[in-house]
Amino acid sequence: MYAQKEHTLAQLQKGVRADGRKLDEFRKITIDADSVATAEGGARVTCGDTHVIAGVKMALGTPYPDTPDSGVLMVNVELLPMSNPEYEPGPPSIDSIETSRVIDRGIRESHAFDSKSLCVTAGEQVWIVNVDICPVNADGNLIDIGGLAAVAAIKSAKFPEVEDGKVNYKKLSKKPLKLEHVPIPITVVKIGDVLVVDPTYDEWSVADARLTATTIEDGRLCSLQKGGDVPLTIDEVNTIVDLAVKKGKELRKLL
Amino acid sequence: MAYKKRYDGRGFNDTRPIEATAGVIKNADGSAHFKIGKTEAYAAVYGPRSLHPRFMQDPKKGVLRCFYGMMPFSGAGDRVRPGPNRRSKELCLVIQKALMPVLDLSAYPNAVVDLFIDFPQTDAGTRCAAICAASIALADAGFPMRDMVTAVSLGKVEDKMVIDLDYQEEAHEDGDVADIPLAMVPSTGEITLLQADGFFTADDLKGGLADIQPVVEEIAEQMRAAVRARYEG
Amino acid sequence: MTESTVLVKDKTVVAPGQALANGMEFFPGPGTYREGDTIRANQIGMLTVDGKVLKTTPLAGRYTPKVDDVVIGRVEDILMSGWRIDFNCPYSAVLPLQDATTDFIKKGADLTEYFELDDFVACKITQVTSQNLIDVSMKGPGLRKLKGGQFLRVNSAKVPRLIGRKGSMVSMLKDATGCQIVVGQNGVVWLNGENEALAVTMVQRIENEAHIPGLTEKIKTTLEKETGKKIDMAAIQEEERKQFEERKSFERKSFERKRFDRKPRFNKPRQKAFKK
Numbered sequence: 001m002y003a004q005k006e007h008t009l010a011q012l013q014k015g016v017r018a019d020g021r022k023l024d025e026f027r028k029i030t031i032d033a034d035s036v037a038t039a040e041g042g043a044r045v046t047c048g049d050t051h052v053i054a055g056v057k058m059a060l061g062t063p064y065p066d067t068p069d070s071g072v073l074m075v076n077v078e079l080l081p082m083s084n085p086e087y088e089p090g091p092p093s094i095d096s097i098e099t100s101r102v103i104d105r106g107i108r109e110s111h112a113f114d115s116k117s118l119c120v121t122a123g124e125q126v127w128i129v130n131v132d133i134c135p136v137n138a139d140g141n142l143i144d145i146g147g148l149a150a151v152a153a154i155k156s157a158k159f160p161e162v163e164d165g166k167v168n169y170k171k172l173s174k175k176p177l178k179l180e181h182v183p184i185p186i187t188v189v190k191i192g193d194v195l196v197v198d199p200t201y202d203e204w205s206v207a208d209a210r211l212t213a214t215t216i217e218d219g220r221l222c223s224l225q226k227g228g229d230v231p232l233t234i235d236e237v238n239t240i241v242d243l244a245v246k247k248g249k250e251l252r253k254l255l
Numbered sequence: 256m257a258y259k260k261r262y263d264g265r266g267f268n269d270t271r272p273i274e275a276t277a278g279v280i281k282n283a284d285g286s287a288h289f290k291i292g293k294t295e296a297y298a299a300v301y302g303p304r305s306l307h308p309r310f311m312q313d314p315k316k317g318v319l320r321c322f323y324g325m326m327p328f329s330g331a332g333d334r335v336r337p338g339p340n341r342r343s344k345e346l347c348l349v350i351q352k353a354l355m356p357v358l359d360l361s362a363y364p365n366a367v368v369d370l371f372i373d374f375p376q377t378d379a380g381t382r383c384a385a386i387c388a389a390s391i392a393l394a395d396a397g398f399p400m401r402d403m404v405t406a407v408s409l410g411k412v413e414d415k416m417v418i419d420l421d422y423q424e425e426a427h428e429d430g431d432v433a434d435i436p437l438a439m440v441p442s443t444g445e446i447t448l449l450q451a452d453g454f455f456t457a458d459d460l461k462g463g464l465a466d467i468q469p470v471v472e473e474i475a476e477q478m479r480a481a482v483r484a485r486y487e488g
Numbered sequence: 489m490t491e492s493t494v495l496v497k498d499k500t501v502v503a504p505g506q507a508l509a510n511g512m513e514f515f516p517g518p519g520t521y522r523e524g525d526t527i528r529a530n531q532i533g534m535l536t537v538d539g540k541v542l543k544t545t546p547l548a549g550r551y552t553p554k555v556d557d558v559v560i561g562r563v564e565d566i567l568m569s570g571w572r573i574d575f576n577c578p579y580s581a582v583l584p585l586q587d588a589t590t591d592f593i594k595k596g597a598d599l600t601e602y603f604e605l606d607d608f609v610a611c612k613i614t615q616v617t618s619q620n621l622i623d624v625s626m627k628g629p630g631l632r633k634l635k636g637g638q639f640l641r642v643n644s645a646k647v648p649r650l651i652g653r654k655g656s657m658v659s660m661l662k663d664a665t666g667c668q669i670v671v672g673q674n675g676v677v678w679l680n681g682e683n684e685a686l687a688v689t690m691v692q693r694i695e696n697e698a699h700i701p702g703l704t705e706k707i708k709t710t711l712e713k714e715t716g717k718k719i720d721m722a723a724i725q726e727e728e729r730k731q732f733e734e735r736k737s738f739e740r741k742s743f744e745r746k747r748f749d750r751k752p753r754f755n756k757p758r759q760k761a762f763k764k
Contacts, residue, residue, distance in 0.1 A: 004636075004637075004638060004639070006636070007636055007637060007638050008638075010636075011638075011684075016685060018638070018688070020685065036328055036329075036375055036376050037293045037376045037378070038293075038328060038329050038330055038331050038376040038377060038378075039328035039329075039376070042328065044375075049281045049282075051280075053326065053375050055326065055327065055328025055329070055375070056328065057327065057328045057333070057334035059333060059334065076327065076337070078326070078327070078337050080324070080371065080373055081301075081322065081369070081371050082280065082283070082297060082298075082299040082322075082371035082372075082373050083280065083282065083299070084282050085282060085283075085301050085304075089322050089339075089371075091338070130327065130328075130334050132326065132327035132328050132334070132337075134326045134327075134373065134375070136279075136280060136297055136373075136375075137279075137280045137281050137282050137283075138282065139281065139282065169331060169332050169333075170331070201282075284550060285548070302550070302578065303550055303578040304578050305578050305579070305580075314619060357504075357505075359530075362552060363578060363620075364618075364619050364620060365579075365619065365620070366578035366579070366620075367578075394503055394504050394531075394532050395532065395548065396548060396549065396550075397531060397532055397546055397547065397548030397549025397550070397645070398531070398549065399504075399519075399530050399531045400504045400505075400530060400531070401504065401505065401521060401523075401528070401530045402504055402505030402528070402530075403503070403504050403505050440505075441505060442505050442507070442523060442526075442528060443523065475505065478503075479503035479504070479505065479506055480503075482503045482504075482532055483501045483502070483503050483532075486501045486532060486547045486548070486699075487501050487699075
């Protein structure tokens with residue numbers, strides 16, 4: 001409470017974090033995959049006190065006219081007011097939209113799905129994959145944990161049965177939603193001149209800038225997003241990108 | 256036709272298995288996780304905190320605001336669009352009315368207590384689960400309340416009165432189905448919520464209500480145990 | 489009438505609506521109520537059976553402001569002649585000019601010289617109205633601006649344990665860690681010093697284990713192990729006693745001052761009562 005920037009910074013410069021972690025250390029992560037009974041795929045992920053639930057819902061719909069044989073992926077983050085006293089009920093806040101977009105872009109640009117495999121009849125009917133991410137307790141780093149939950153949920157998803165052109169949600173087929181790549185977003189925040197991985201909400205709220213880098217399993221980057229009011233130097237960007245590759249590998253092992 | 260055996264094999268007066276836990280959301284002042292069968296609710300209480308806009312304030316006592324939401328993937332069918340709708344708004348209202356008779360907010364004039372209830376998965380009976388979760392969260396937050404309001408649904412499937420319908424029973428096609436959710440102050444038997452959908456006779460209702468208090472008390476005791484467990488260390 | 493019985497053991501945790509005793513021989517105290525023949529709890533709390541009276545000590549709940557409590561707050565607004573203080577409570581407090589400093593402040597002066605937005609203060613509640621309008625004061629020993637350091641939020645029901653009997657727990661922490669520590673009754677704790685991390689873990693441990701008997705001894709052992717220093721409880725108690733004396737003498741003085749203030753300064757003629 002009452003997160004104080006000067007104090008947090010002074011401690012960080014000594015290499016001390018409020019919860020005793022190293023600057024590049026994640027909190028303990030648990031993943032409970034395929035744990036949402038009503039969804040086609042789901043995952044509950046905790047990282048320290050951050051707890052999110054991700055669910056995959058699949059529907060049949062018409063494709064976009066410019067990509068008639070591609071399925072549609074939509075990632076959405078709901079910053080539920082239940083999960084943090086700062087979040088308010090009402091239409092999606094700009095933070096929730098940015099978080100959604102960053103996770104969405106990471107998955108989309110990694111070509112995690114073969115989008116052709118989501119096509120039923122070209123130009124007429126394709127699968128629409130909705131991935132929704134809801135925090136239960138939001139204690140910082142929702143992009144990384146949300147992204148991890150989304151991937152875990154997609155990994156556990158199965159197509160529902162189709163009967164007479166309609167989806168029968170009561171029956172799931174054995175056919176999984178095949179993942180070609182595993183994109184993992186890693187966000188590094190800059191507080192003063194210190195770079196920190198997996199920020200808690202207190203650290204997040206005093207951060208000057210951040211960079212989210214999404215990597216796939218061979219270490220290639222597929223999306224970036226810089227946030228915050230303060231610029232980053234080239235050196236800082238280089239360090240962050242290296243960290244993202246390293247941490248991405250660690251997190252991918254948990255899946 | 257007669258309804259001889261329930262779809263999931265439990266007795267006509269049995270609820271589905273219940274799990275209740277208090278204090279699951281660290282950021283909140285009080286919180287709960289309540290699961291009955293496959294219906295699962297999280298409740299979080301924030302406050303008392305200052306209330307704006309000013310015209311909503313009550314100078315005599317604190318205001319309880321309820322928010323009911325289904326996570327987009329929590330429905331058995333299509334994706335649920337996030338955000339409030341007519342159904343969820345009505346539920347917020349009846350949940351608030353169900354809880355207020357036991358809750359004493361007189362120490363917090365002009366302030367608000369926010370109660371958020373969200374469902375990761377549902378299988379009928381959400382308003383009852385919402386009320387139970389809310390009661391645990393409010394008790395966990397330390398508010399003075401004379402009892403923990405407990406809710407369960409009565410129901411009629413064909414000729415049988417049953418307790419705690421699940422989705423399969425609600426969708427039962429051969430014959431009448433009625434769903435009668437109710438909330439009760441367990442110690443006194445006062446009813447604080449009563450709604451119904453479907454056909455049933457006055458005698459059905461009277462018979463159902465006559466036997467419901469022990470069931471409610473049993474659920475309430477599980478809820479109280481959940482709150483106690485949080486503080487017993 | 490049936491025989492009166494207590495249904496729950498002394499010193500156990502009870503939840504709202506739980507039956508505590510049957511019969512008319514027992515009486516409901518704070519945190520309990522009577523419903524017909526039964527006494528029930530109306531709050532999550534620890535039960536105490538005090539002769540024929542049943543009462544509970546609350547285990548949770550937001551802080552409710554009380555006069556004479558020392559609280560830690562943040563300056564959230566600057567008013568015409570004072571400051572608005574937010575202190576982890578649904579109601580904010582006002583710190584009037586005359587209770588903030590003894591300096592003479594000219595009308596229209598820049599108040600940020602004294603307290604700036606987002607400054608933190610340890611202050612004392614002087615007045616609470618029925619609608620929870622609250623006044624605080626900075627006059628008193630230990631009341632001051634808190635610079636640097638970090639703030640922790642603890643359950644305000646656990647604050648008495650954190651302070652300890654006559655301040656023994658918090659004094660021991662200060663002595664062992666060498667940190668400055670201020671505990672606000674509103675559940676905000678300020679810590680500042682080299683060995684902050686240890687102090688923070690200790691505060692959190694005391695909060696989590698508040699109900700365990702013999703906690704002071706356990707904390708003492710851990711502190712001695714961590715710092716490699718012996719803790720002399722007698723010296724701490726002596727120090728605490730001195731501070732207590734200081735506080736008492738301040739209160740006595742301010743009481744006398746108030747009494748002096750109340751004397752009429754001029755011999756105003758008394759207003760005559762209206763005749764009927």
